[in-house]
Amino acid sequence: MTQHVSPPRDGTDKTAPVGQPPSWRGMLVRADVRTLSLLGVLAVLILIGGITKPDEFLDTRNLQLVLTQASVIGVVTVGMTFVITSGGIDLSVGAIVALSSVWATTVATQEYGFGGILFTAVLVGVGCGLVNGLLIAYGGMVPFIATLAMLASARGLALQITDGKTQIVTVEGVLDLGERDAYVLGIPPLVMVFAVVTIIGWLILNRTTFGRRTVAVGGNAEAARLAGIDVRRQRLYLYLLSGLCCGIAAFLLIILSGSGQNTNGNLYELDAIAAAIIGGTLLTGGRGTITGSVLGVLIFTTITNIFALNNLQSDVQQIAKGAIIVAAVLVQRRTASTT
Amino acid sequence: MPELTNRFTSRRGLLFGTAAVSAGALLAGCTSNESDDEPAANDQPAAEDKPGKEVTIGFAGPQADHGWLNAINDNAKSRAKKYSDVTLEITEGSNDTAQQIGQIETLINKKVDVLVVLPADGKALTQVGLKAMRAGIPVVNLDRIFNTPQAYRCWIGGDNYGMGLNAGHYIGEKLKGKANARVIELAGLDNLELTKQRTQGFDDALKNYPNIKKVARQAAEFTVESGQAKMAQLLQAQSKFDALWNHDDDQGVGALRAIEQAGRDDFLMVGGAGALSAFQAIKQDNGVLKATVLYPPTMAASAIDLARALGQGKGVSGMAEFEIPASLTLYSAVVDKDNVDTYMSTGFK
Numbered sequence A: 001m002t003q004h005v006s007p008p009r010d011g012t013d014k015t016a017p018v019g020q021p022p023s024w025r026g027m028l029v030r031a032d033v034r035t036l037s038l039l040g041v042l043a044v045l046i047l048i049g050g051i052t053k054p055d056e057f058l059d060t061r062n063l064q065l066v067l068t069q070a071s072v073i074g075v076v077t078v079g080m081t082f083v084i085t086s087g088g089i090d091l092s093v094g095a096i097v098a099l100s101s102v103w104a105t106t107v108a109t110q111e112y113g114f115g116g117i118l119f120t121a122v123l124v125g126v127g128c129g130l131v132n133g134l135l136i137a138y139g140g141m142v143p144f145i146a147t148l149a150m151l152a153s154a155r156g157l158a159l160q161i162t163d164g165k166t167q168i169v170t171v172e173g174v175l176d177l178g179e180r181d182a183y184v185l186g187i188p189p190l191v192m193v194f195a196v197v198t199i200i201g202w203l204i205l206n207r208t209t210f211g212r213r214t215v216a217v218g219g220n221a222e223a224a225r226l227a228g229i230d231v232r233r234q235r236l237y238l239y240l241l242s243g244l245c246c247g248i249a250a251f252l253l254i255i256l257s258g259s260g261q262n263t264n265g266n267l268y269e270l271d272a273i274a275a276a277i278i279g280g281t282l283l284t285g286g287r288g289t290i291t292g293s294v295l296g297v298l299i300f301t302t303i304t305n306i307f308a309l310n311n312l313q314s315d316v317q318q319i320a321k322g323a324i325i326v327a328a329v330l331v332q333r334r335t336a337s338t339t
Numbered sequence B: 001m002p003e004l005t006n007r008f009t010s011r012r013g014l015l016f017g018t019a020a021v022s023a024g025a026l027l028a029g030c031t032s033n034e035s036d037d038e039p040a041a042n043d044q045p046a047a048e049d050k051p052g053k054e055v056t057i058g059f060a061g062p063q064a065d066h067g068w069l070n071a072i073n074d075n076a077k078s079r080a081k082k083y084s085d086v087t088l089e090i091t092e093g094s095n096d097t098a099q100q101i102g103q104i105e106t107l108i109n110k111k112v113d114v115l116v117v118l119p120a121d122g123k124a125l126t127q128v129g130l131k132a133m134r135a136g137i138p139v140v141n142l143d144r145i146f147n148t149p150q151a152y153r154c155w156i157g158g159d160n161y162g163m164g165l166n167a168g169h170y171i172g173e174k175l176k177g178k179a180n181a182r183v184i185e186l187a188g189l190d191n192l193e194l195t196k197q198r199t200q201g202f203d204d205a206l207k208n209y210p211n212i213k214k215v216a217r218q219a220a221e222f223t224v225e226s227g228q229a230k231m232a233q234l235l236q237a238q239s240k241f242d243a244l245w246n247h248d249d250d251q252g253v254g255a256l257r258a259i260e261q262a263g264r265d266d267f268l269m270v271g272g273a274g275a276l277s278a279f280q281a282i283k284q285d286n287g288v289l290k291a292t293v294l295y296p297p298t299m300a301a302s303a304i305d306l307a308r309a310l311g312q313g314k315g316v317s318g319m320a321e322f323e324i325p326a327s328l329t330l331y332s333a334v335v336d337k338d339n340v341d342t343y344m345s346t347g348f349k
Helices: A021-052 A060-085 A093-103 A113-138 A143-162 A172-176 A189-207 A209-219 A221-226 A231-257 A268-279 A290-309 A314-338 B002-031 B067-082 B097-109 B126-134 B160-174 B193-206 B224-237 B249-262 B276-284 B299-311 B340-346
Strands: B055-060 B086-090 B114-117 B139-142 B154-157 B181-187 B212-219 B243-246 B268-273 B289-294 B327-329 B334-336
Touching (some): A060 A189, A060 A268, A060 A290, A093 A143, A093 A231, A093 A268, A113 A172, A113 B002, A172 A231, A189 A209, A189 A231, A231 B224, A231 B249, A268 A290, A290 A314, B055 B067, B086 B299, B097 B114, B114 B299, B160 B193, B160 B243, B160 B268, B160 B289, B181 B224, B224 B243, B224 B249, B243 B249, B249 B268, B249 B276, B249 B289, B276 B334
Parallel strands (some): B055 B086, B114 B139, B139 B154, B181 B243, B243 B268
Antiparallel strands (some): B289 B334
8 A cells, every 4th residue: 555655755745845846846846736635525515515405505504504413523534634644543533532521521520610521531532542542542442442442442441421311411611502692703603613623633633843853753664763852652642642632622512412321422423533544544544634634524525415405315325325435445546647 | 670660660650640649639529419319209199108017128220310211210219219018129220231140140149028110221121031030029110121921920011102103292282273383302312112112102293283284393302412413403493483402401401402502592492201390490490491291200110109009019009900000101290380399309400
């Protein structure tokens, strides 16, 4: 898989090593083509939505709806993109969202109000990320296995806390954030959080040493170690970051659904991985793009939205979703290789 | 070299571990869900209250990972406690077929008098039902039915088709006389046969009302999260409709949240299953939710009644037969503002 990546291992969408003009230009063009092809897919989807359901689809409320639905999984995907870029995988994201959301909505936590819920959601996410990171970076466990174990135990713990019951949130301050009155200039608060996380994520990956180290570790961990990067510490931070994103996402989900349930975050791991891969992040590591991941999330959410508006049933939705994943990746491959 | 790094690692790991543990301890206080509510249970008097022959009932159910299944366990336990002549051997719930088979085999080996089984998967557990029956232990099959009647002495369960039927009739009567009425359906998990049955019943009922047309149907996944997501899309797709049937009150929590967020109140909503939060909303009568169709978890209490009667060789009181029936399909009653108080105590969380 990694063979077709050109020699300079640094492959994020905008940054490139200075002093190598040809590959620098090639990289930039290729990255742009990748992003452009994703925008193309999105444009086609918008066209389909606009033609089939002009009144319902091309509507401010629908735009707000699509972006709101994308926020929760979007934040998770930003964290996932970092982990995958470093050559790892985090299968536990859905379970961490579930655990954070139920821990933050217990009767005891809700007594502490808005702050208590936010604090707990974020801290539980970070805590799970920490355990993942320690097991992988210092315990020498394979990411697949360590996060799979976290998936199982976090879901189990979530079930133990809720006892299978739906925990309804009664803290007004939290609920209000999900209402239309909380929109600023027509932008829902959830979407703002999503945007901020995306921008910060983009800056970290593309404009900081931390981002370059992440790419380096993913490209060739041994080379990165020899170049003086503390690979293990880097890995620890990355899973911590993914956990943090899950905690934030859990808080958004609590606002959105007004409750905590142990079934929350069902199959988020697959959605986040799929969005990142469609976006152009290499599953083998060494290349990652936040822009692409976010576009991947938006493509999925838009598809779901168009299907629901056209009253297509789940069976058709699933078949089409699979076909579109394949199509999107093929289109990307073609456009990327012809330039 | 590796040994050296390992030692170094473990010390650092210890440091981080301690940090994690203390953060955990900080949070641990927040896991409490203590409240003074009683578990959902039925106060209906038991079949025959005079103590009779001692009966040991083995109970095996799936993992109680959502409200309704949790209520099933509570109902079975509290019912058994009411009888001084009943001992309940309850297994830890499991969704794993192999594990549940093992648990039931253990109960057979313990020679319990009667078995009550709510299989994780009815078809997959047929064999162990047969095994129990052959060993002379009568089986009360709860809700998810075995492949063959040979595997149980008595089946008791809910009526999914009837749920849809009653929801459809309730909505039909409410919208009577309204020309070109539009109805939408928020279904449960489409992978399950029971969802198809509920939808079938709903459609069949609506056929009786030519003025009503079902304009949209989307399937959620019985979870709050999916209920919110699918309902938000449905509301965007249908700017005007008169009634909504939601298959499940758990996902209904999410659906109601979406309705609130969209600021809509121009239709009536009927739920399904019978959750406490739904009953409370119906009683308050200040939102769109006006009724819910039962899929009563009290069936587990009745299953204990039946198992006790089997163990003591009795029939069902109030019926002429000497034996208990081979099959009991429960009625999916519609609970609305008028009768909600009767059912309030059976609501599950």
